[in-house]
Amino acid sequence: MQVIKFKSVKILAHYLLLISIFAIVFTANLLSYRPDYIYRCIRVIDGDTIIVSRSGRSLRIRFAYIDAPESSQKSFDKVPIGKNATYFLKQFIEGKKVKIKIIDLDLYGRTIGVVFYENQSVNKFMVENGHAIYYDSNTLPDIRLSEYRAKMKRLGIWRTDGFLNPKKFRKDKTRITTGLKEIGGY
Numbered sequence: 001m002q003v004i005k006f007k008s009v010k011i012l013a014h015y016l017l018l019i020s021i022f023a024i025v026f027t028a029n030l031l032s033y034r035p036d037y038i039y040r041c042i043r044v045i046d047g048d049t050i051i052v053s054r055s056g057r058s059l060r061i062r063f064a065y066i067d068a069p070e071s072s073q074k075s076f077d078k079v080p081i082g083k084n085a086t087y088f089l090k091q092f093i094e095g096k097k098v099k100i101k102i103i104d105l106d107l108y109g110r111t112i113g114v115v116f117y118e119n120q121s122v123n124k125f126m127v128e129n130g131h132a133i134y135y136d137s138n139t140l141p142d143i144r145l146s147e148y149r150a151k152m153k154r155l156g157i158w159r160t161d162g163f164l165n166p167k168k169f170r171k172d173k174t175r176i177t178t179g180l181k182e183i184g185g186y
Contacts, residue, residue: 039100041093041115046071047085047131048123050093050115052100062110063123064103065139067166068132070173075160084156085131092125093117130156133165 039052039059047068050061068089073082099116106112115122126132128146130153151158164172 037100038097041096041098044086044090044094046082047089047126049110050089050098052098059100060110061100061113061115062106063126063132064112064114065135065143066123066127066132067135068126069157069163069166070169072173073163073166073169075157075163077161079160081131081157081160081163085126088129088131088156089122089126093122098122128155130154130158133157 037054039054041050042053042058043051045051045060048063048066050063052059052061068085069082071082071086073080075081093115096117101114101116102111103114104112117125123132124143124146127134127143128150130150134143134147150156157163163169
């Protein structure tokens with residue numbers, strides 16, 4: 001029977017540790033890879049949500065990094081900013097081939113992605129034309145800069161007398177709807 005020295009066991013343990021770390025990192029990169037696919041935009045839901053189709057299967061895409069006004073949302077001076085954003089997006093990509101870079105799934109199971117049309121980010125395009133705002137602090141710097149430029153040029157929603165942040169609008173709308181249900185008025 002052969003005796004294994006302590007040093008060789010220690011070296012073997014380090015070797016196995018390095019191999020396992022390499023395997024975890026390599027596998028994580030493989031699993032996180034999501035290819036970009038070409039789809040046809042078959043329907044625009046609102047300024048930041050579309051339905052695309054590929055090989056007979058449809059997929060609902062929520063635009064990453066941006067937030068557009070809700071379809072029913074109006075500015076403080078009664079401009080229908082939600083309908084304007086939806087119309088603007090429809091004119092731009094509905095019925096056309098788009099490339100989708102899938103980022104993640106949100107809490108509601110929707111696919112979050114960056115949409116490209118003719119190698120241009122539609123997400124950024126909506127913001128730079130004043131039909132959406134950047135979403136949160138994790139938003140890409142170029143999208144934030146696009147919002148700043150749209151504000152300075154007073155484009156889209158920035159041409160109005162002001163509006164509620166779409167997130168706040170959704171929250172208030174939910175609160176009002178819930179209150180109406182509680183008193184039997186909805």
